[in-house]
Amino acid sequence: MGIGIQKMNQERKLRDVKPSLVKSFNKYKYYYVLLLPGLIYFIVFKYLPMGGILIAFQDFKVTGGIFSSPWVGLKWFRILFDSPDFWVALKNTILISFYKLVFNFPAPILLALMLNEIVNRVFKRVVQTIVYFPHFLSWVVLGGILFSLFSVDTGILKLFSITTSPLMNPDTFRGFLVGSEMWKEIGWGTVIYLAAMAGINPELYEAAKMDGANRLKLIMHITIPSIMPTIVILLILRTGSILNAGFDQIYIMYNPLVYEVSDVLDTYVYRLGLTMGRYSFASAAGLFQSVVGLLLLLFTNWLVRRMGERGLW
Incomplete structure (x- = not known):
């Protein structure tokens, strides 16, 4: 009985969180749009190049x-x-x-x-x-x-x-x-x-x-x-x-x-x-x-x- 009540409370919390996230996103959506160029910059030029770390452990050849x-x-x-x-x-x-x-x-x-x-x-x-x-x-x-x-x-x-x-x-x-x-x-x-x-x-x-x-x-x-x-x-x-x-x-x-x-x-x-x-x-x-x-x-x-x-x- 206690486990069932606990699951119901968790499901209720998830239902409450989802609308609040959507509401928050709609409220600050233009701020997220302004954030997008900077986010793309860091992903493309900072995070994706981290894959190049593998070169340090290879005998890297440009052709290969x-x-x-x-x-x-x-x-x-x-x-x-x-x-x-x-x-x-x-x-x-x-x-x-x-x-x-x-x-x-x-x-x-x-x-x-x-x-x-x-x-x-x-x-x-x-x-x-x-x-x-x-x-x-x-x-x-x-x-x-x-x-x-x-x-x-x-x-x-x-x-x-x-x-x-x-x-x-x-x-x-x-x-x-x-x-x-x-x-x-x-x-x-x-x-x-x-x-x-x-x-x-x-x-x-x-x-x-x-x-x-x-x-x-x-x-x-x-x-x-x-x-x-x-x-x-x-x-x-x-x-x-x-x-x-x-x-x-x-x-x-x-x-x-x-x-x-x-x-x-x-x-x-x-x-x-x-x-x-x-x-x-x-x-x-x-x-x-x-x-x-x-x-x-x-x-x-x-x-x-x-x-x-x-x-x-």
Whole structure:
């Protein structure tokens, strides 16, 4: 008797859920239509290409395709890990990504905090436009600008009688990469943090001012704690991509003089894997990057939650 009642309750719940789903879909159908192009993009360009992971375990031939190429197991991973150049590229990738994380991640936070304190709206918008504009330029354009600016023959270095360009010096090239990316992307991060600050309740500031808090205390005890969830989420995502040091930037700027300090995993794979037709080798290196990135993402999210903050999930 009890089992029959339980089944009846379950069937009643299913009947209630079905109309509610249809009602919800009809209510938000235009939002789903707007979502459709983005969904198709991710399916076609992000999820379907995951089938290419199989190439990392095959001796892939273009003429045979994925289904006719012979399986070789972990052969390409052994070749990858036995290559001394791979470890040099991995070291460079970690170092460059670490420098960018340490210096470039806090930069937009500091700039957003300073812009948030500006009362003059016109000046604030002008500064935002100036720092945000480089984000819309490709590294091809910016690379040409930087090469011209820091040329020892025609650039600003000639004014100071400097005979070596930082783009040609292994001792300064990594710092130049970090600084140029900060210049290009600091505006994008600033906009994100300013949007988070716009959602802070103004009454919190008013109450703190009545208690005698100065501007520094308002920033430390209201602004930063309020935008901390945004900071944490962006930090988790940045940590998960630590093996992605920025292929387009480095590929545009590096040269044989700085290979020893600038050859990262992406450029190493492109040069040896794709230009030489070693597609299985390139897939193995790419899969290695993805697995390490996923593990770092999971670890960082776990660590953040252990510290009491809200993670991605």
